[in-house]
Amino acid sequence: MAPLSRIVSGTSCRPFFCSSAYPKMYRILHRAFCTAAEPATVSIKSISEDLYKEVKLKRLVEKFKKASDIDRFRKNTGIYEETVRRLAGAKRFRWVRDILEHQKQYSDISNEDFSVRLISLYGKSGMTKHARMVFDEMPQRKCNRTVLSFNALLDAYLHSRKFNVVEELFKTLPTQLSIEPDLVSYNTFIKAFRKKVSFDSALSVLKEMEEKGVNPDSITFNTLLHGLYSKCSFEDGEKVWGQMSAKNVTPDARSYCFKLVGLLREKPDEAGEFLREMMKVGVKPDLFCIKVVNNAIIKRIVDEGNLDEMKNYLVNIANFGLDLDKDTYPIFIPFLREKSDWKTAIDLCFEIFKRRGHVDVSLIQLVVDKLVDGGMISEAKEFVDIGKESCRYRVNLPSYVSS
Known part of the structure; x- marks a missing residue:
């Protein structure tokens, strides 16, 4: 031819x-x-870049729905994650629902991986009712529900901090749907108990895994170690540490990190020697480890009530080029407020705005009120404007101050 x-x-x-x-x-x-x-x-990259740059959220939703008609776009999980994150961060949950419900018209919805993505995105937005709806609708869309979608549903409720629901689903759905929980299921279950600070229950899950023939991994043990060592259950943490070797699971950087946190809290005199041991065995802490240990040190300084040491530590953090973690601010700022060090508190609040950190909005409001009381009206107005622009901290000037 x-x-x-x-x-x-x-x-x-x-x-x-x-x-x-x-x-x-x-x-x-x-x-x-x-x-x-x-x-x-059509360049999916150019479409994605256009969506990333779109500042008007309503327009973003319209563009996203239009782009969803393209098969290759629907395979791009990153742009889905980023778009939903932006909308949920701005508390535009109606628009989150709008773009995710829009996805149900495509044939992809009969694919479990695609449905799992919607469940996960709803979960990360705190919209568990809709996550459960996607899960329940799967059979009528001729989409099989396996342990994959079961795990996604558990994780959705975990993200939304509905730990009791995680426990309920874990105990009921496997029997109802003939699903056998796997290692990911058990790890999610243990995380729910850790966040509930219910360590006896978490440890009982470890025993259940052994009975079911599911071997724990480093994630299982690190979840337990994180909770036990950070919540001052040092002795229980040591028992779990010993179980790792019995199960042939080698401690990794995070395992060592969590134990170091426990030592800093309970046995600070032994922390230095343990740190040297970490270096000797070649443990290389990642950024997460550094932040966790950093926060443990800060918490100890706060508990001791030493303001000067706190300020020196802030300088050291800056000198080493380290950024404050989002979990650090809630430790720092209440302490500075308690010590009436408003200048440092104000500086940290501006840092929060700059880095999009997370603290209770009432704390930012107290700083705004303090600025007004001190006659720093322009600075207070700047706080209010930045807060509104971020769509995260809706603080207000006192009624007697003209905007």
């Missing part, structure tokens, strides 16, 4: 296309080929 180029451009076919009997057919074929080729020329 002749190559397509010869069939289209060769002299042998010219009478066919040039014949007066076929001009209409030629135009139809031409349009068909051009239309079919069009989606392939």
Whole structure:
């Protein structure tokens, strides 16, 4: 058979296309080929970049829904995560629902991976009612529910801090749906108990895993170690540490990090020696480990009530080029408020705005009120404006101050 180029451009076919009997057919074929080729020329990267740059959230939603018609766009999990994160962060939950419900019209919804993505996105937005709805609708969309979607549902409720629901689902759904929980299921279950500070229950899950023949991994043990060592259950933490070797699970950087936190809280005199041991065995802490240990040190300084040491530590953090963690501010600022060090508190609040940190909005409001009381009206107005722009801290000037 002749190559397509010869069939289209060769002299042998010219009478066919040039014949007066076929001009209409030629135009139809031409349009068909051009239309079919069009989606392939669409750059998903350029669409994604346009969505990232879109500042008007309503327009973002419209663009996202339009782009969803493109099959390759729907395979881009990153832009889904980022868009939903932005909308949920701005508390535009109606629009989160709008773009995710829009996805149900596509054939992808009969694929479990696609449904799992919607469940997870709803979960990360705190919209567990809708996450459960996607899960419940899967059978009518001819989509099988396996341990994969079960785990996504558990994680959705975990993200929303509905730990009791995680426990309820873990105990009821596997039997109802003939699903066998796997390692991920058990790890999520243990995380729920850790966040509830219910360590006896968490440890009982470890025993259940052994009975079911599910071998724990480093995530299982680190979840337990994190909770036990950070909540001053040092002895229980040591028992779990010993169980790791019995299960042939080698402690990793995070395991060592959590034990170091426990030592800083309970046995600070031994922390230095343990840190040297970490270095000797070649443990390389990641950024998460550094932040966890950093917060443990800060918490100890706060508990001791030493303001000067706190300020020195702030300087050291800056000198080493380390950023404050979002979990650090809630430790720092109440302490500075208690010590009436408003200047440092104000500086840290501006740092929160700059880095999009998370603290209770009432704390920011107290700083605004303090600025007004001190006659720093322009600075107070700046706080209010920045807070509104971030859509996160809606603080107000006192009623007697003109905006």
